[in-house]
Amino acid sequence: MERAPMSEPRLSETDRQWIRWGEQNPYYGVLIGYESSHIEGNQKAKFFETGEGYIAEVISIATTLYPELEPRRGAAIDFGSGVGRLLRPLAARFAAAYGVDISPAMHKIAEENLKEVGQVRLVMSPDEIPPASCAFANSFIVLQHIRRREGMALIRSLLERLEVGGVFALQFLVRDENPIRPALNALRYRFPPLQWAYNLVRGRPVHEPVTEMNVYDQSAVEDLARSLGFASLNALLPTNHGGHHGVTLFGQRVEIPAALGTPAYRGGVGGVRPHTGGDVGPS
Numbered sequence: 001m002e003r004a005p006m007s008e009p010r011l012s013e014t015d016r017q018w019i020r021w022g023e024q025n026p027y028y029g030v031l032i033g034y035e036s037s038h039i040e041g042n043q044k045a046k047f048f049e050t051g052e053g054y055i056a057e058v059i060s061i062a063t064t065l066y067p068e069l070e071p072r073r074g075a076a077i078d079f080g081s082g083v084g085r086l087l088r089p090l091a092a093r094f095a096a097a098y099g100v101d102i103s104p105a106m107h108k109i110a111e112e113n114l115k116e117v118g119q120v121r122l123v124m125s126p127d128e129i130p131p132a133s134c135a136f137a138n139s140f141i142v143l144q145h146i147r148r149r150e151g152m153a154l155i156r157s158l159l160e161r162l163e164v165g166g167v168f169a170l171q172f173l174v175r176d177e178n179p180i181r182p183a184l185n186a187l188r189y190r191f192p193p194l195q196w197a198y199n200l201v202r203g204r205p206v207h208e209p210v211t212e213m214n215v216y217d218q219s220a221v222e223d224l225a226r227s228l229g230f231a232s233l234n235a236l237l238p239t240n241h242g243g244h245h246g247v248t249l250f251g252q253r254v255e256i257p258a259a260l261g262t263p264a265y266r267g268g269v270g271g272v273r274p275h276t277g278g279d280v281g282p283s
């Protein structure tokens with residue numbers, strides 16, 4: 001396993017919160033119910049089983065939708081890889097894997113959790129991965145914690161890492177069923193005393209970091225993907241986490257639009273025929 005030298009990225013407000021999560025309560029930051037900076041034995045096995053289950057389902061859907069996807073031959077990216085819960089099963093299925101995470105403390109734990117797994121590289125930004133070089137990009141319960149403008153820029157960068165034939169499976173929130181919650185949350189995210197009160201009411205440590213829940217515009221994500229040469233978009237696996245509704249959007253790169261770049265970027269353009277069946281909305 002290789003860890004890239006940590007660059008000094010410009011940090012957003014949510015980046016700073018996630019760096020604190022990594023330092024203060026990394027496993028709980030990933031999944032409620034794992035309140036510890038270290039887990040082992042059965043608890044650890046159960047934690048990683050949840051990741052194996054999700055990745056098995058996602059890869060099974062991806063290889064059904066896009067039969068050209070050959071996991072064993074390519075590199076996979078897990079965006080927001082945390083302590084390695086999804087990166088480990090991805091690394092087991094692909095020839096190589098990148099874990100992208102903004103939190104150095106999460107990387108440190110992931111390194112420990114993946115030390116038996118070969119060909120894994122941990123980076124802080126998708127920009128550190130060569131363009132058009134990867135076969136698969138995954139993200140689950142990450143984009144929701146990033147404000148939409150920054151999240152859209154990260155999605156663009158992530159999709160640009162995929163080669164022709166490459167497939168993405170990105171989960172993000174599309175709707176909050178409580179119509180007033182987004183406005184109240186926006187206040188809480190920007191005014192720390194409200195967050196401290198919120199933490200106290202829930203019996204959590206008063207200075208526990210914020211976990212923002214941000215909704216994306218699905219059609220804007222789809223338009224962005226199409227503009228980068230992706231087709232056969234399918235929104236599947238609907239999620240409902242406490243009234244926050246999400247989907248996992250799948251798509252395959254069929255071309256690298258000429259406007260996008262240099263021959264190096266566009267190397268290996270063979271062209272993949274889009275799948276029939278068209279784009280499907282959330283089921």
Ligand SMILES: C[S@@+](CC[C@H](N)C(=O)[O-])C[C@H]1O[C@@H](n2cnc3c(N)ncnc32)[C@H](O)[C@@H]1O
Nearest residue numbers: 018029030080081082085101102103106140142
């Ligand atoms: C809820 S955890 C999910 C981790 C992992 N996807 C999983 O399901 O096990 C969210 C992760 O996203 C990371 N993250 C948040 N903002 C990020 C950003 N801008 N770039 C990369 N990673 C980010 C956090 O540090 C954290 O590890």
